[in-house]
Amino acid sequence: MATATVLGAESPDRWRYLNNILNRKGPYTDEAFTPGDEPKAFLADAKILVIGAGGLGCEILKNLALSGFKDIHVIDMDTIDISNLNRQFLFREADVGKSKAEVAAAFVMKRVRGVTITPFNCAIQDKDDEYYKQFKIVVCGLDSVEARRWMNATLINLVDDETLIPLIDGGTEGFKGQARVILPTISSCYECSLDMHTPRAAVPLCTLASIPRQPAHCIEWASVIQWPKEKGDLKLDTDDPEHITWLFTKALERAKEFNIPGVTYSMTQGVVKNIIPAIASTNAIVAASCCNEALKIATTAAPYLDNYMMYTGNESIYTYTFTHEKKENCPVCGNLPQNLEVNPEWTLEGLMERLQERPETTLRKPSLRTSSKSLYLQAPKQLEEQTRPNLEKKLKELMETGDELSISDPGMPFNLRFIITMSE
Amino acid sequence: MHINCLWTTWPTLSRIYSYSMSIPGAPTAKEKKYDRQLRLWGAAGQEALENAHILLVNATAAGTETLKNLVLPGIGRFTIIDDAVVKDEDLGTNFFLDDNSIGLSRAQKTCELLCELNPDVQGDHIKDNITNFIHTNPEKLKTFTTVIITGDVPISTLLSLDNLLYTLDIPLFVLKCVGFTMTCRLALSEHAIVETHPDSTVDLRLLKPFPELVALYEEKAAIMDDKEKMSEHDHGHIPYVVILLKALDDWRSTHGGNIPSNYREKNEFKSFLRGKMWNADEENFEEAIAAVLPYFNPPSIASTTKEIFEDKKCTQLTATSSNFWIIARAIKNFAYDDNEGILPLPGALPDMKAESKDYIRLQNVYKAKARADLASVMEIVRVLLSGLGRDPNSISESDVETFCKHAGFARLTRVRSLNEEYEHNPKVKTVSNELSDPTSLMHYYLGIRAYEMFISEESNSKHTPPGIDDSTAENDAEQLDQYVTVILDKLNIAHSPELLEGTSKAVREIVRVGGGELHNISSLAGGLVAQEIIKVITKQYIPMNNTVIFDGISSRSQVYEL
Numbered sequence: 008m009a010t011a012t013v014l015g016a017e018s019p020d021r022w023r024y025l026n027n028i029l030n031r032k033g034p035y036t037d038e039a040f041t042p043g044d045e046p047k048a049f050l051a052d053a054k055i056l057v058i059g060a061g062g063l064g065c066e067i068l069k070n071l072a073l074s075g076f077k078d079i080h081v082i083d084m085d086t087i088d089i090s091n092l093n094r095q096f097l098f099r100e101a102d103v104g105k106s107k108a109e110v111a112a113a114f115v116m117k118r119v120r121g122v123t124i125t126p127f128n129c130a131i132q133d134k135d136d137e138y139y140k141q142f143k144i145v146v147c148g149l150d151s152v153e154a155r156r157w158m159n160a161t162l163i164n165l166v167d168d169e170t171l172i173p174l175i176d177g178g179t180e181g182f183k184g185q186a187r188v189i190l191p192t193i194s195s196c197y198e199c200s201l202d203m204h205t206p207r208a209a210v211p212l213c214t215l216a217s218i219p220r221q222p223a224h225c226i227e228w229a230s231v232i233q234w235p236k237e238k239g240d241l242k243l244d245t246d247d248p249e250h251i252t253w254l255f256t257k258a259l260e261r262a263k264e265f266n267i268p269g270v271t272y273s274m275t276q277g278v279v280k281n282i283i284p285a286i287a288s289t290n291a292i293v294a295a296s297c298c299n300e301a302l303k304i305a306t307t308a309a310p311y312l313d314n315y316m317m318y319t320g321n322e323s324i325y326t327y328t329f330t331h332e333k334k335e336n337c338p339v340c341g342n343l344p345q346n347l348e349v350n351p352e353w354t355l356e357g358l359m360e361r362l363q364e365r366p367e368t369t370l371r372k373p374s375l376r377t378s379s380k381s382l383y384l385q386a387p388k389q390l391e392e393q394t395r396p397n398l399e400k401k402l403k404e405l406m407e408t409g410d411e412l413s414i415s416d417p418g419m420p421f422n423l424r425f426i427i428t429m430s431e
Numbered sequence: 432m433h434i435n436c437l438w439t440t441w442p443t444l445s446r447i448y449s450y451s452m453s454i455p456g457a458p459t460a461k462e463k464k465y466d467r468q469l470r471l472w473g474a475a476g477q478e479a480l481e482n483a484h485i486l487l488v489n490a491t492a493a494g495t496e497t498l499k500n501l502v503l504p505g506i507g508r509f510t511i512i513d514d515a516v517v518k519d520e521d522l523g524t525n526f527f528l529d530d531n532s533i534g535l536s537r538a539q540k541t542c543e544l545l546c547e548l549n550p551d552v553q554g555d556h557i558k559d560n561i562t563n564f565i566h567t568n569p570e571k572l573k574t575f576t577t578v579i580i581t582g583d584v585p586i587s588t589l590l591s592l593d594n595l596l597y598t599l600d601i602p603l604f605v606l607k608c609v610g611f612t613m614t615c616r617l618a619l620s621e622h623a624i625v626e627t628h629p630d631s632t633v634d635l636r637l638l639k640p641f642p643e644l645v646a647l648y649e650e651k652a653a654i655m656d657d658k659e660k661m662s663e664h665d666h667g668h669i670p671y672v673v674i675l676l677k678a679l680d681d682w683r684s685t686h687g688g689n690i691p692s693n694y695r696e697k698n699e700f701k702s703f704l705r706g707k708m709w710n711a712d713e714e715n716f717e718e719a720i721a722a723v724l725p726y727f728n729p730p731s732i733a734s735t736t737k738e739i740f741e742d743k744k745c746t747q748l749t750a751t752s753s754n755f756w757i758i759a760r761a762i763k764n765f766a767y768d769d770n771e772g773i774l775p776l777p778g779a780l781p782d783m784k785a786e787s788k789d790y791i792r793l794q795n796v797y798k799a800k801a802r803a804d805l806a807s808v809m810e811i812v813r814v815l816l817s818g819l820g821r822d823p824n825s826i827s828e829s830d831v832e833t834f835c836k837h838a839g840f841a842r843l844t845r846v847r848s849l850n851e852e853y854e855h856n857p858k859v860k861t862v863s864n865e866l867s868d869p870t871s872l873m874h875y876y877l878g879i880r881a882y883e884m885f886i887s888e889e890s891n892s893k894h895t896p897p898g899i900d901d902s903t904a905e906n907d908a909e910q911l912d913q914y915v916t917v918i919l920d921k922l923n924i925a926h927s928p929e930l931l932e933g934t935s936k937a938v939r940e941i942v943r944v945g946g947g948e949l950h951n952i953s954s955l956a957g958g959l960v961a962q963e964i965i966k967v968i969t970k971q972y973i974p975m976n977n978t979v980i981f982d983g984i985s986s987r988s989q990v991y992e993l
Contacts, residue, residue, distance in 0.1 A: 020519040024947025028610065031904065033943045034936035035984050066954065069526050073950035090466045093504055096548050118529055181471055182962065182972065186986075218668070220790040221782050252457065265787045272457050277470065284470040287503040288965065291496065291958030299611075299951035299983050309611060312986045320962045321628060322973040326981075326988040 025075050028308050037307050046306035050075040053143040053305055057081040058131060058158055060107040062285050063148025063177050065097045066294030068111055071146070072119040074302040080142070082127045082134070083108040088246075094287040131158055139172070140165060144301050147176045148294060150283065152204060153418060159189065159197035160339045160421040166191045175300050177293040181284040182320035186296035186312070187331070188304070191340065194314045195331040198339035222262060222269040226278040229257035245280045254279060292318055344411055344424035351403035351429045355382060358402060362414070371418045377410045385417075403429065461551075468504050476626075476969035477505065481551075483968045484508040486575040488561045488592075489515070489582030490541040492524040492948045493608040496957025497579055499527065501964060502545050508553040509545070510575070513538035514560040524948045562588045569595055577964055581606045583894045583946070585887040586853070593618050593849035602967050605849065606960055609882060609896075610944030611983035612875050612937070613956040616993070617963060617975060619846040623739075623755045625833055626971040629840045632777040635726045637675055638690055639773065643796050648676040656707065666709050670785040670793050671719035675726075678704055678719070690727070697723050715784040730773040732766065732839070739843045750819045754826050757819075758834045759841070761811035765804070775804035775835040805835050846977045852993045861991055863924045869933040872980040872989040878937035881914035886946075896946020904942055911938040940984065952983045959988075 029046045040046075055076050057067050060083035071079055085107050087098045097114040098107070108126035116124050127134070131154060139145075139161060149155050155176065162172050174189040176197060189196050214220070215228045234243050234254065244250050255275040262270045276282060296316060303311040315331045318324075336343040349358060355375070363370050375382040382397050382405055384390040397405060406412065406427050414423040462469060469477060483506050487494045490513045498509055515521075515537040522528050525541065532540035538556035546554040557564070561584060565572070572578070572595055580592060580603065589605060596603045602619040636644065651673050654660040679690060682700060691700040701720045708716045732740075739745060740763040744756045766774050778801025780794045809831050813823035834841065852858065865873035885907070886894040897907035915934050919926045928935075959979060966972040981988040 018519040021523040023520045023523065024610075024944050024949060025523060027898070027943060027945040027947065028949065031901070031943050033611075033984075034939045070951050070954055073524060073526060089460075089463045092549075093465050093468055096499060096503055099547070100550075118526060120530060214784075218785070218787045218790075220785065220787055248457075266791050267787070273462070273466070273469075276458075276466075282467070282470065285467040286471065286962075286965075287500040288958045288962040291500050291961070292955050293958075295951045295955035295958060296986060299949075299955070300986070302949075302951060303984075309984045316986045320959075320966075320972070323975040323990055324959060324963070324979045324988060325990075326986075328985065328987045 022075060029306055033309060035309055037310060040307045046308060047075070049143075050302075050305055051077050054078045054080065054141050055301065055305075056139070056142040056145045057148065058145065058154070059083055059148040059150075060097075060111040060126070061085065061091065061148065061150065062094045062287075062290040063179065063294045063297075064107070065095045065111055066290050067146050067148050067177075067298055068097070068115045068124060069119075070295055070298035071301065072115050072122040072124070074298055076301075076305070077122055079112075079122065079124045080127065081108045081112055081124060082129060082131055083111075084128060084130045094285060094290055096287070131161075136161070136165060140170060142172055144304060145172055145174050146297050146301055147174060148297070149176075149178070152201075155197050156201075156339075157418075157420055160419065162189075163191040163196060163340050164420060173304055175297045175304075177297040179285060179289045179293050181286070182289055183318065184289050184293035185315065185317045186293050186300065187315040188300050188312045189314065195333040196337060196340040199334040199337045199341075200315075200331055219261065219265055219267060222258070222267055222271075222274055223278050225258040225261040225265070225267060225270055226254065226275050228261055229254040229275075230279045233257050243279075245276075251276055251279065289318075289320065292320075338423045339421050344426050346428060347412065347425035348428045348430050349402055351401065353402050354399055355402065355405060356398040359383075359398075370414070370416045373414050373416045376413045376415075377406055378413075379410075382406075382412075465505060472965070472969045472971050476965075476971050479969045480505055480965065481507045483576040484510070484574060485964070486572075486578045487511045487513075488578065488580040489513050489584070490525070490527075490537045491581045491608065491953065492521075492526075492950055493606055493613070493953035493956040493960075494579060494581035495525050495527045495541050495545065496954045497581075497606070497960045497964070498541075498545055498957075499548065500957055500961030502548045502552045502554075504965070505549060505551050506968075508555070509542075510555040510557060511538040511542050512557040512559055512561060512564055513541075514558055514563075520947065524950045524953060526950070561592065565591055565595060572596060572601065573599060575601060576968060577602045577604070579604045579606060579960065579964070581608070583886045583896055585894060586883050587887065589883075590850055590853060597848045597850070602964075603849070604960055604964065606956060607879050607882075608948045608953045608956050609879065609941050609946065610949055611952055612879065612941055613952055613959075613981045613983075614876060614879050614978060615956065615960050615963070616849060616852075616978045617846055617967075618848050618977065619844075619967065619974075620848070622844045622846065622967065622970075622974065623753075624842045624844070624970050624973060625755070625837050627837065627840045627842055628972050629837075631779070631781070632836055632840065633726070633779050633781055634730070634777055634839070635672055635675075635722075635780075636730065636776065637672070637679065637726055638729045640676060641776075641800050643800060644672075644676070647793065647796050648673045652677045652680065658709070663709060665786075667713045667715060668784060668786045668789065669715055670789055671715050671722055671783050672780075672793060674704070674707075674716060674719040675722060678707065691723075697727060718783055732772065732774060735842055736774070736839055739841055742843060748815060748819060750821065752819070754830060755834075757812060757815055757826060758808075758831055761808050761815055761831070762834065762838050764811050765808045769807060770804075774838040775808055776801045777836045777839070778802070779836075801835070805832050808835055842973055844974070844976055846974075847992070857922055858991075858993050859922045859924060861993060862919075862922060865991075866924070866926070866930050866934075870985070871933065872982055872987065873991070874933035874937040875941075875980050875982055876978070876991070876993070877915050877918060877934045878911065878941045880918050881911040881938060882941055884914040884917070885911060898942035898945040900945075904945070908939050908942045911942065949983070952981070955981065955983070 030042050032040060032042055055071060057064055060081050068081060086104055087102045087107055089103055091098060097111045102110050106128040108128050112124035112126035116122060147158055162174050171191060177186045178184060210224060210227060215224055215232060219225050219228060255272050258270045258275055300312050303309045313330055315329055317327045335341050336345045359373060372385045374384045381394055383394045408427060408429045410427045412425040412427055485501060485506055487498055490511050517528055517532040517535055517537045517540055527541045527544040536558050538558055542554045542556040578596055578601060593603055597618055597620050600620050605616040607614045655677055691697045701723055704720050739759050745759050748760055766772055778798050780797050809828055812826055812831055816823045816825060865871040885897050897911060898904045912935060963974050966974040975990045976992055978991045978993045979988055
């Protein structure tokens with residue numbers, strides 16, 4: 008590659024317009040901004056991390072490379088699927104089945120000379136605090152609430168005298184999306200706004216089992232009730248077309264039995280995979296907004312977003328930019344525990360079930376402690392056995408009003424804290 | 432692919448048969464690739480995209496990003512017209528150019544790299560500039576479905592292009608991206624949308640039930656409050672539509688035949704409903720109570736639909752009227768001549784607590800009524816077509832059905848031409864109302880208009896943008912300030928330096944970047960504009976009318992009708 012070294016020496020014209028922004032103060036630029044080499048050096052040296060190499064991630068990698076960032080990492084555990092190609096523009100049909108992070112990184116590095124992108128084909132949970140500490144900014148383009156919560160909590164846990172890593176988060180659904188800037192412990196965090204996401208209303212089991220009315224009821228019956236009944240321990244793989252076809256056939260039979268019209272293969276897929284419509288243009292808008300904020304934060308060439316922009320495109324173009332308020336009792340970034348009223352007659356197990364139903368908890372394998380004793384611990388095995396009898400006990404035997412209850416869960420890199428009030 | 436694998440791994444004949452031959456509705460390769468967008472605009476929307484041919488004038492970063500977002504979802508064809516040669520600074524903003532492109536045609540290189548994104552899309556390029564092209568090849572413009580113009584184009588060319596396209600009914604998007612600022616203007620003489628995608632099309636006709644619905648509820652009504660004749664289980668499974676119709680009947684009998692009309696009465700009615708519950712956990716009654724506010728409205732026709740009905744194109748059909756107008760007229764005739772001013776029933780029924788068979792029966796009652804209304808409208812369509820000397824079967828029933836379902840939500844938009852805004856009929860008030868607000872994005876609009884004047888100046892034959900040199904940037908900014916006052920004077924808007932403080936800042940932000948693009952803003956613009964183009968081409972969802980301004984500093988946007 009003899010020519011590469013020659014071309015690698017970029018002409019000073021290449022970044023002319025970006026340089027104009029960095030060499031000149033604007034009317035809205037902060038007083039502290041020193042035009043010239045300082046912001047350029049920061050851009051060149053700052054390590055920036057991209058979470059997700061999907062619809063948003065592809066856009067984010069391209070945008071950061073063309074914003075002058077030179078050292079980018081990207082993490083994504085997914086492989087490329089045919090249904091990604093309508094928007095994830097760094098991938099081609101021949102790439103189906105390969106790692107998203109690796110293909111995306113290679114493509115952008117080939118196109119934009121001078122940028123280094125280091126891909127990781129793994130889960131975000133596989134990386135430790137030391138890894139995350141090296142970054143100046145993290146940009147998230149994820150489709151999962153759980154991964155976002157984990158990343159948010161991890162960056163907030165890292166905050167100390169020397170470390171404060173801004174998290175820029177984007178999300179889309181159809182013609183709608185949002186971009187936001189989270190300054191850990193300073194501005195509202197992802198957890199603070201969790202109640203803005205209303206979970207999909209669950210259909211009661213008895214409707215699925217005995218009185219279906221909608222095609223979706225027949226599909227959920229097939230996946231929730233019939234699959235375990237007929238397939239036993241075989242795990243349902245929603246990416247396996249044979250499994251989807253099985254569900255579709257079952258759902259169709261059930262729909263016929265109840266005269267319910269409208270079950271289709273596409274709907275079956277949509278219901279069991281919880282498919283969210285996704286298009287290139289919305290991803291472009293949200294990812295670009297996120298990266299515009301990254302550039303402003305990295306260079307201070309202009310004030311950054313404080314702290315939330317919502318976009319809706321169904322009817323005309325509408326954006327709403329506002330400051331989402333920090334929650335004082337946020338379990339992740341707040342200082343105060345939340346209040347929790349419990350019935351003294353509930354068992355500990357009953358309390359755990361109720362907590363699992365709350366949208367802000369979504370626990371998988373919770374361990375519970377008060378400040379004075381361990382109520383129930385999932386691991387190690389010995390302690391689990393020791394604390395297991397507590398599950399049957401009533402709460403009034405285990406705690407009293409004013410106790411602080413602390414809950415940890417492998418799904419959350421933080422503890423939920425509650426002040427208990429026993430109801431009368 | 433999967434079929435092959437099934438032949439080898441599933442040995443029994445019945446399995447091979449059931450999986451490989453007869454999966455009804457299993458997705459085709461195309462449906463798999465476009466699955467996530469088909470869930471938004473459906474097969475009809477996709478077909479419209481695939482039949483479209485987009486012209487991009489100047490392959491700037493914003494223009495190229497716009498095309499990227501159209502090539503990916505499978506636009507049929509695009510053409511780029513641009514006489515520029517790729518320069519190093521293009522590579523700093525445009526992702527669809529690489530080191531090998533330098534010194535070559537920008538139209539050609541961006542076209543090549545865009546085509547890599549989707550083998551279904553055909554891309555062409557023309558090495559020319561638009562000013563020259565519209566003089567030499569104006570008739571060629573007719574071949575395009577939509578035109579996007581970006582880059583530093585003189586105002587005279589913009590206005591000529593607008594003139595040509597507006598009369599041809601071809602949508603024109605004028606896109607400007609300078610530094611942190613973007614503006615986009617749509618000009619489109621007429622745009623009719625049937626599928627606006629409202630949150631819900633449900634119309635339960637509770638206050639004006641049709642005979643089949645009345646018959647169904649009367650069957651249940653007789654025993655509904657009778658614990659002897661109805662089990663607790665059955666009572667807890669009466670569909671809420673039936674509960675509401677019965678309760679309304681009872682209410683009328685004690686309220687002089689009137690229905691609960693205001694907020695207070697509706698609340699009283701809710702308590703009345705609550706009193707009819709047999710126990711506290713009857714979900715169907717809770718659903719009925721929740722349905723009072725959204726569904727207790729007498730049938731009426733929305734002003735946006737009336738606008739369509741009253742339009743000349745609807746009242747005076749001609750032999751060349753489009754299908755939209757013929758169907759609109761048929762629905763109007765149906766509503767006013769045959770149906771007491773009520774639109775055809777959309778036929779949708781929301782889910783509600785009920786036994787399967789009762790729900791399906793109720794659903795069928797609504798569907799049958801919707802089908803009957805459709806048949807009446809269809810008949811009127813045929814008569815209208817015959818009267819115009821056209822084939823009475825030339826409009827498909829599915830088109831009429833879609834319109835009937837959305838009749839209450841259809842939209843007709845006439846988006847003003849650029850010539851009206853710049854020359855004949857400017858929106859003076861829209862501009863002047865905003866000036867006193869220093870945070871208004873109107874200041875950026877004026878800044879961009881001044882920028883256009885700067886590059887259009889006769890003495891600036893190369894259309895050099897303001898701010899290219901550090902040493903002359905402030906001079907250029909003052910020149911733009913001057914142009915702003917020229918624009919305001921022409922609009923007869925009084926101004927003062929205090930009033931123009933926001934504009935002066937916008938001007939300096941625009942000059943700061945030296946006429947170039949910042950990739951993020953261009954990428955965002957490419958997303959916004961592609962989204963609007965998709966809406967216009969698919970004739971689904973509602974496009975903006977007519978100018979959007981985005982400021983990347985405050986991360987805000989605003990739409991103005993200018």
